[in-house]
Structures are given as C-alpha cells and as structure tokens.
Amino acid sequence: MLRNPLILIAAASALACTLAQAVPPPAKPTMQQVLEASSAADWRRPDPANTLYLDLASGRVIIELAPHYAPLHASNIKTMVSAHYFDGLTILRVQDNYVTQWGDPDAGDAAKARSLGSAKKTLAPEFERGIDANLPFTRLPDGDVYAPQVGFSDGFPVARDPKGGKTWLAHCYGMVGAGRDNGVETGSGAELYVVIGESPRHLDRNIALVGRVVQGMDLLAALPRGDGAMGFYTRPEQRLPIKSVRREADVPAAERTPVELLRTDTPTFTALVESRRNRSDEWYKRPAGKISLCNVPLPVRRQ
Amino acid sequence: MLRNPLILIAAASALACTLAQAVPPPAKPTMQQVLEASSAADWRRPDPANTLYLDLASGRVIIELAPHYAPLHASNIKTMVSAHYFDGLTILRVQDNYVTQWGDPDAGDAAKARSLGSAKKTLAPEFERGIDANLPFTRLPDGDVYAPQVGFSDGFPVARDPKGGKTWLAHCYGMVGAGRDNGVETGSGAELYVVIGESPRHLDRNIALVGRVVQGMDLLAALPRGDGAMGFYTRPEQRLPIKSVRREADVPAAERTPVELLRTDTPTFTALVESRRNRSDEWYKRPAGKISLCNVPLPVRRQ
Numbered sequence: 001m002l003r004n005p006l007i008l009i010a011a012a013s014a015l016a017c018t019l020a021q022a023v024p025p026p027a028k029p030t031m032q033q034v035l036e037a038s039s040a041a042d043w044r045r046p047d048p049a050n051t052l053y054l055d056l057a058s059g060r061v062i063i064e065l066a067p068h069y070a071p072l073h074a075s076n077i078k079t080m081v082s083a084h085y086f087d088g089l090t091i092l093r094v095q096d097n098y099v100t101q102w103g104d105p106d107a108g109d110a111a112k113a114r115s116l117g118s119a120k121k122t123l124a125p126e127f128e129r130g131i132d133a134n135l136p137f138t139r140l141p142d143g144d145v146y147a148p149q150v151g152f153s154d155g156f157p158v159a160r161d162p163k164g165g166k167t168w169l170a171h172c173y174g175m176v177g178a179g180r181d182n183g184v185e186t187g188s189g190a191e192l193y194v195v196i197g198e199s200p201r202h203l204d205r206n207i208a209l210v211g212r213v214v215q216g217m218d219l220l221a222a223l224p225r226g227d228g229a230m231g232f233y234t235r236p237e238q239r240l241p242i243k244s245v246r247r248e249a250d251v252p253a254a255e256r257t258p259v260e261l262l263r264t265d266t267p268t269f270t271a272l273v274e275s276r277r278n279r280s281d282e283w284y285k286r287p288a289g290k291i292s293l294c295n296v297p298l299p300v301r302r303q
Numbered sequence: 304m305l306r307n308p309l310i311l312i313a314a315a316s317a318l319a320c321t322l323a324q325a326v327p328p329p330a331k332p333t334m335q336q337v338l339e340a341s342s343a344a345d346w347r348r349p350d351p352a353n354t355l356y357l358d359l360a361s362g363r364v365i366i367e368l369a370p371h372y373a374p375l376h377a378s379n380i381k382t383m384v385s386a387h388y389f390d391g392l393t394i395l396r397v398q399d400n401y402v403t404q405w406g407d408p409d410a411g412d413a414a415k416a417r418s419l420g421s422a423k424k425t426l427a428p429e430f431e432r433g434i435d436a437n438l439p440f441t442r443l444p445d446g447d448v449y450a451p452q453v454g455f456s457d458g459f460p461v462a463r464d465p466k467g468g469k470t471w472l473a474h475c476y477g478m479v480g481a482g483r484d485n486g487v488e489t490g491s492g493a494e495l496y497v498v499i500g501e502s503p504r505h506l507d508r509n510i511a512l513v514g515r516v517v518q519g520m521d522l523l524a525a526l527p528r529g530d531g532a533m534g535f536y537t538r539p540e541q542r543l544p545i546k547s548v549r550r551e552a553d554v555p556a557a558e559r560t561p562v563e564l565l566r567t568d569t570p571t572f573t574a575l576v577e578s579r580r581n582r583s584d585e586w587y588k589r590p591a592g593k594i595s596l597c598n599v600p601l602p603v604r605r606q
Contacts, residue, residue, distance in 0.1 A: 097476050225524075286508045290449050294501050
C-alpha cells in the first residue's frame with residue numbers, strides 16, 4: 001500500500017496525538033507532526049476580496065487570486081465575477097494530463113457570445129514581473145530544471161531569474177491561468193484553465209497565471225476527458241455547467257467556506273519542506289533528499 | 304486558447320501536410336513535423352507477451368511491462384494474469400494528484416481474499432538495478448532535481464546514478480507500480496497503481512515500477528476520487544469492476560488493439576525532444592529551452 005503524500009488534517013492530528021503518547025517522536029518529524037506542532041500564526045486566511053468560489057453541482061472550488069503577479073488579470077476577472085459573467089457558462093475542455101478549461105462556449109461567435117460588460121477584452125501580458133525586495137520568497141534548496149531559482153511567494157509556487165531581475169508564477173498542479181490565442185494580449189481572463197496533470201512548466205512566461213485552486217481540485221480533475229481536439233467537448237450536453245462564480249467577499253457569511261492556508265514564509269513551512277525532502281515514515285526506505293517545486297504540498301484546513 | 308502538448312497523430316499528419324503546401328517549414332520543426340517525417344523504423348511494436356490489456360466497461364487500458372527493470376514482478380504478474388486473477392477485481396483507490404490503484408478489495412481478509420494460485424505472495428525488491436552497457440539509455444540534456452542523470456530506456460523514463468552504478472524506472476505520469484506494505488518484499492504485483500498526477504519522484508527506488516500505460520490513461524485518471532483515507536473507496540458499489548486483464552499474446556487477433564510506440568533510441572526521438580525543448584509553434588513566445596523527464600511525450604499510434 002502506498003503512503004499518502006497529501007495530508008488530511010483531522011486524521012493527521014489524531015495520529016500525531018496517538019504517536020506522542022505511545023512512542024518517542026522520531027528524530028526527523030513527519031509532515032503530520034510538523035503540522036500538529038504549528039501555531040495559529042503559521043496559518044493565514046486568504047483575502048475574501050481575492051478569493052473566488054466556483055460553484056458546480058458537484059461542489060465548491062475555491063480559487064485564490066494572485067494580484068501581486070497578475071494585477072490586471074485579477075482585477076478584470078473580479079469585474080466579470082461581479083457582473084455574474086461566469087454564471088451559467090460551462091467547462092469547455094478537459095485534456096488528460098494537462099488542463100481543465102472553462103468559459104463561454106459561444107465565445108467564438110460574435111452574435112451569440114456573452115458580453116464582457118465593463119471588463120476588458122484584452123490585457124497587457126502579465127507573464128512575469130520584476131523581482132521586488134518586498135515580495136516574499138522562500139527558496140527551495142534543490143534546484144529546478146527550468147529556472148535558476150524556485151520557491152514560494154505568499155503561498156504560490158514561483159520561479160526566479162535573478163540575473164534578468166524577473167520572477168513568475170509556475171505551472172504546478174492546481175494553478176489557474178488565463179487562456180489566450182496567439183496574441184500575447186488576447187487573454188482577458190474570460191476563459192480560464194487549471195493544471196490537472198504533470199506540471200507543464202514550458203508554459204511558464206508564455207501565459208498569465210492568475211491564481212491557484214486551494215480546495216476542490218478533485219471536482220475539476222476527475223471530469224470526463226473531452227472527445228475533441230485538445231480535449232474540447234464536441235457536444236453541448238457534455239459541458240458541465242457552472243452554477244456561479246462569486247468573490248468570497250460578496251457571499252453571505254452563512255454560505256462561506258472559510259479556509260486557512262499554511263504560510264510559506266515561516267520556520268514551520270521550512271520544516272514541512274524538510275519533512276518531505278527526507279521522509280521519516282517507516283514506509284520510505286530511501287528518502288529522496290530532494291524535492292521539486294511542484295511536489296511541495298500546500299496544506300489547507302477549514303477555519 | 305492553450306496549445307495541445309500531446310499529439311493526435313492523425314490530426315498532426317493532416318496539419319503538417321497543409322503547412323508544407325502553404326508556407327515554408329520553420330527552421331525548427333514542431334513535434335508534428337518530426338513525427339510526420341518519421342520512418343517505419345522509428346516505431347516499434349511492444350512485445351505481445353509483455354503487453355497487458357486491462358479491460359473496463361469504459362474501454363481498454365494497454366500496459367507495457369518492463370521486464371528489464373522488474374523481471375520478477377513482470378513474471379509474477381503474468382502468472383496471475385494467465386490464471387485470470389484480476390478478472391472481476393476492482394479499482395480500489397483514486398487519490399487526486401497521486402494514484403489510481405486496483406486489486407482485491409478483500410485482500411486484507413484471509414477468509415475472503417482471492418488466491419494468488421501459483422504466483423508468489425512476496426518478491427525480492429526490484430526498486431533499482433545495475434547499469435549495464437547493453438541497456439539502452441538516451442540521456443536528456445537538462446538535468447533533474449532528483450537524480451544525477453535521466454533519460455529513456457526502451458521507451459521507459461529512467462534515472463541513473465553512474466557513481467553508484469544504479470538505474471531505475473522513474474515515477475512519471477502513467478507509470479505502473481506494485482503497491483507494497485512496509486516490508487520491501489511485500490509487493491507481489493497483485494495490487495497495482497498508476498500515477499495520475501504530478502510525478503511523485505520521491506517514490507523512486509522505494510517501490511517497484513513494473514511498466515507503463517501506453518493507451519487509456521484517461522480511463523484511469525478521470526475516475527471519481529475516493530472518499531476514504533488515501534483515496535480508498537469506502538463502499539463496494541463505488542469500486543469500478545475490472546472485466547479482465549489479459550496478455551495481448553493470449554488475445555485472439557481480432558480482439559487485439561495493436562499499437563506502435565515511438566522508439567526512444569533514434570535521431571527522430573532526439574529531434575522530438577528538441578522540438579519540445581524549444582517549441583517553434585507561433586503560440587510560444589519564450590521557448591523553455593529545457594525539458595524535464597516527465598514532460599517528454601511518448602507518442603503512440605495505431606498500427
């Protein structure tokens with residue numbers, strides 16, 4: 001039986017308590033033990049103004065936007081969300097080991113396409129940004145195939161090129177981006193995708209990532225793959241409807257799903273990374289001693 | 304709109320022909336153009352004696368075993384397959400961004416567990432093997448976070464440690480392994496898993512990989528995620544039944560699904576890797592110039 005690399009917070013807490021009573025703690029803590037020892041200050045609430053609820057019949061997907069990396073896109077998406085642009089649109093495309101994409105199935109037909117209202121149809125590309133001393137960066141120690149440096153910034157996986165002075169969000173599992181056509185300004189945020197397979201890092205710096213799914217990835221990753229080219233669904237009835245997309249800030253308190261995310265700029269996060277580089281669970285016979293950017297888990301818990 | 308990184312052979316051939324007539328070829332060929340220019344010798348038929356058909360109600364999954372890396376496991380699995388061990392068993396577990404696993408839901412209950420017949424219940428671990436001059440190895444140029452060297456061997460993604468003299472199959476999307484408990488000899492091949500998310504390379508050298516899904520990954524990756532710990536289904540009716548698992552060699556010709564796989568030891572494969580390191584499609588504005596092991600596509604076509 002394989003061991004779970006993604007933590008279930010409740011189960012982990014119970015396990016850690018049991019272990020603490022029964023056996024001395026191992027020299028190297030497991031991720032469960034790191035989380036059990038975390039304090040309230042190790043966790044943060046995503047800003048409700050930058051948190052989206054994508055509600056499907058199957059449940060709720062929660063997306064945290066990344067305005068520090070894609071301010072124009074985040075703003076444009078929030079303009080659309082406030083105007084209920086996405087409500088009643090659909091999942092358009094599910095390509096195995098790549099992306100799930102949603103938006104307006106009639107976007108290509110000017111006569112039938114839904115209006116973007118006051119949102120912009122094109123945006124300046126936000127594929128990278130300047131490195132800024134005020135931008136948090138917790139660097140990973142083991143390098144990367146694609147970039148000189150990788151790590152985390154405010155909970156997002158990022159890459160950096162210090163020589164070029166640039167940093168950018170990285171295409172890891174669960175990252176959300178704004179689909180575009182060949183023109184670099186054609187991604188408005190009206191059509192969004194999420195990574196559901198091996199991290200397609202070759203997309204980095206070619207398209208604007210705008211945020212990350214922090215809950216509900218299973219609802220987007222387990223969908224039937226599309227039968228058309230690039231995984232597009234070919235028949236309207238195949239397209240899963242989107243009930244609504246709302247900003248958390250606009251949702252009544254009783255309907256919210258408040259989550260907390262582990263901060264990525266703390267000693268606890270560094271300990272979590274180390275617990276994954278060198279696993280002390282009995283199952284592992286040869287700890288990797290390394291970790292790649294997109295294999296670092298980003299724990300989420302209900303508030 | 305994102306561009307498809309996984310080729311559809313038929314569509315690609317048509318596209319390449321159209322392009323050839325309409326515009327001069329770009330200096331750097333696309334993957335489609337590399338495949339269009341391939342010859343019959345660039346492709347191989349997997350050995351029917353080492354090819355498994357895992358038939359579900361939704362379709363056929365084709366698995367190529369890797370006897371050069373896991374001979375004991377491949378042999379034991381074939382013994383079970385010949386005795387129809389897997390027929391009527393089920394998918395047990397689907398954990399998002401990790402694995403789909405199948406086997407006997409009653410394996411833990413000695414009174415109800417299906418007999419392994421003449422197959423072995425435990426096997427010596429085959430987590431790595433010695434580097435051998437007779438073992439093909441097409442090395443990738445861009446390094447790896449986890450291992451000193453990575454590349455391909457007979458169509459399988461592999462890693463190498465020349466100093467230690469070892470090589471091993473790598474946990475990329477679609478790789479199939481033999482689940483085990485804490486003991487290193489407890490993986491018999493009776494319970495198998497396939498990677499359905501970000502490559503869990505920390506599993507490398509900790510468990511025996513036994514082969515690779517070459518067709519039908521969508522059938523295993525789009526399944527509902529399990530509601531129990533580690534993605535196990537908690538109710539029998541959630542478990543998708545396996546109609547049968549057969550060796551291709553044992554299947555009547557009329558029922559076979561003959562595929563061809565691109566060889567990984569040819570100039571064509573090297574050109575394909577280069578076409579993915581530096582994409583010449585108009586959509587890409589900043590070719591990555593690099594590629595990671597698990598992002599290299601392994602094209603498959605119907606014979």
